[in-house]
Amino acid sequence: MIATLTRASPARDNNSGLLDYVSPTRLNTWVSCPLKFKLRYVDGIKEPTSPSLFLGKRVHAGLEFFYRQIQAGENVTSADVSQHISDSWDEAVTAEDMQFASFDDEAALKCQTIGLVGAYLDRHDSKEGFPIAVESPLECPLIEPHTGADLGTALFGFVDLILETPTGMTIVDFKTAARTSAPLEISHEVQLSCYAYAFRHVFGATEQELQIRSLIKTKTPKVETHRYPARGDAHFRRLFAVIRAYLDDLQSNRFVYRPGWTCSMCDYRETDCRQWQG
Ligand code: SF4
Incomplete structure (x- = not known):
């Protein structure tokens, strides 16, 4: 079945609205497929809510x-x-x-x-810590840690939960998933690094750990907590390399398709993607 796509107002021609800030959600969409990002955020073609x-x-x-x-x-x-x-x-x-x-x-x-x-x-542990931020906006300027270069835009996103515990701060992201899966850190790396970067700027502290709490939609629901250590230099170098490449695409208005396993879930597959000519 071909999904019904809604055409909304496209972003301004020079993508200036999108250059106002970088969000983890937009960045992740661009990482998965730049063409999908363009169709969703530049052209404003809205996919139906599944x-x-x-x-x-x-x-x-x-x-x-x-x-x-x-x-x-x-x-x-x-x-x-x-x-x-x-x-x-x-x-x-x-x-x-x-x-x-x-x-x-x-x-x-x-x-x-x-x-x-x-x-x-x-399964909730009442001793897990106090929620100091719940579905809270985090915003900060994007300044490359290892060069001091100001990218001239901000990082902005919402963090699901920050817990203050006796041993430090924990950043928590909730996900729902169809099945249990191995905690592949790299698949969440961009998002986790974004949260850690913004958290450090806003709270003036280093996170103790990051967690992804997955609620699994099996017949009997399950909950899995995946724990990741505080981000290091390498994480932020990689994050800024991704952000620079993303900003280059926005500034040049060039978005290349990236066919892969996520195409099977893409609502643009049989319509706008098929029409793309490079
Ligand atoms: S079908 Fe695949 S290549 Fe095409 S826009 Fe969607 S994710 Fe990108």
């Missing part, structure tokens, strides 16, 4: 509610979080213009969302 993406966003919203209640010193239960997910569901469906094939499909996705968050909360 059930999987919608579930991921609702899981994030449920966890955000949970940690904000803790931040506020409230006693929050799993039932409170389930209720919040139910109460905010219809509004989110409208906001995302989410289309379900049937009422049963929608009910099943809501049930799966509540089940996944419930599985996370069942």
Whole structure:
């Protein structure tokens, strides 16, 4: 089936809006395929929200509610979080213009969302630390650590959770996944390095560790925590090499396709990508 794509206002001709800041999400999209990045962010062709993406966003919203209640010193239960997910569901469906094939499909996705968050909360360790940032914006100038060169733009993104523990700060990113997988650090490297770079600038401290907490959509939901050490010089050198290449593409308005395994999940595959002539 060919997905319906929505054509919105394209970015200004010289991509100046996109040069205002670099975000981990945009950067990761560009890394996976520069043409996909162009279609989404430069040409403004919006892909429909898939059930999987919608579930991921609702899981994030449920966890955000949970940690904000803790931040506020409230006693929050799993039932409170389930209720919040139910109460905010219809509004989110409208906001995302989410289309379900049937009422049963929608009910099943809501049930799966509540089940996944419930599985996370069942395993939640109340001694994990205090949430000092929940779904918080982090912004800082991009200054290359090893050269001092100012790239003339900012890094801006939202971090899911920062926990303050007796031994240091932990940066946490939540993900939903279809299956369990080995903790391949390199597949998350750009995102983790972005968070660490911005965190250090905003908080004036070095993270103790970074974590990816994956909520797995198996029949019986599972939760996996992958831990990564604080970022080192090499991580930031590599990150800035990627950012420089990304900015070069934006400035030259040249975006080359990058066919690979992610094409199977790309909504542009049979339409705009096919029309691309290099
Ligand atoms: S189908 Fe593949 S090559 Fe084409 S835009 Fe999508 S990810 Fe890029």
